[in-house]
Amino acid sequence: MTQALHAAFEFFARGGLFMALLLVLSIAALAVILFRAAALRVNLIFPRDLETAVEALQPGESLENLVFLAKSSPTPLGRILSVCLEHLRWPRQENVEAVQMRARHEIVRMESGLVLLEVATGIAPLLGLLGTLSGLVGIFSNIGEGGDPAAVARGISEALNTTIVGLAVAVVCLVAYNYFQRKVETMAVSLEGAAADLMAKCYGAEG
Secondary structure, rough: HHHHHHHHHHHHHHOOHHHHHHHHHHHHHHEEEEEHHHHHHHHHHHHHHHHHHHOOOOOOOHHHHHHHHHHHOOOHHHHHHHHHOOOOOOOOHHHHHHHHHHHHHHHHHOOOOOHHHHHHHHHHHHHHHHHHHHHHHHHHHHHHHOOOHHHHHHHHHHHHHHHHEEEEEEEHHHHHHHHHHHHHHHHHHHHHHHHHHHHHHHHHOOO
16 A cells, blocks of 8 residues: 555655646545535435425415425525525516526525636646646756656656546546536526426416
């Protein structure tokens, strides 16, 4: 285990400044991935008791229990349904607009950190390429000074490592970004659907 850690340290240390930047970027991206994976769990967005209460609600039934559940639920669904319930005295269209505004805020919150993954996808390969080019410049300078061919070959291999790491970081970030973006879009549709269902039961066939 100690040898593996030492080898990893040497690998990144030989990469120089650009490898260090890629390491920092990859750690930040990993933190975002773990945070979003934890924050976007279904039960933290759609609490089952609140979903069940909306599904079981009958037109004309008392909303007291639903209001309590929505206000006591610190989740996107709870906050959106609270807005809907608070504005039931408004005309339906105005309530819809209020809910849509709240939903947009919730989507922004659910997308928190994803911009870092998007930026990392574009910048990681460039950092890797810059690291490789920087290393090659130094290597070919040594060739001009009569450097050892074996050392030059080893140096080229090490310089190319930054490109490999940069591409690897970009691929992981791209996959994670697309996955979370699609998940947020799906959840946003479900959130608006739940609010629309509640409105249909509260307003009935009103326009």
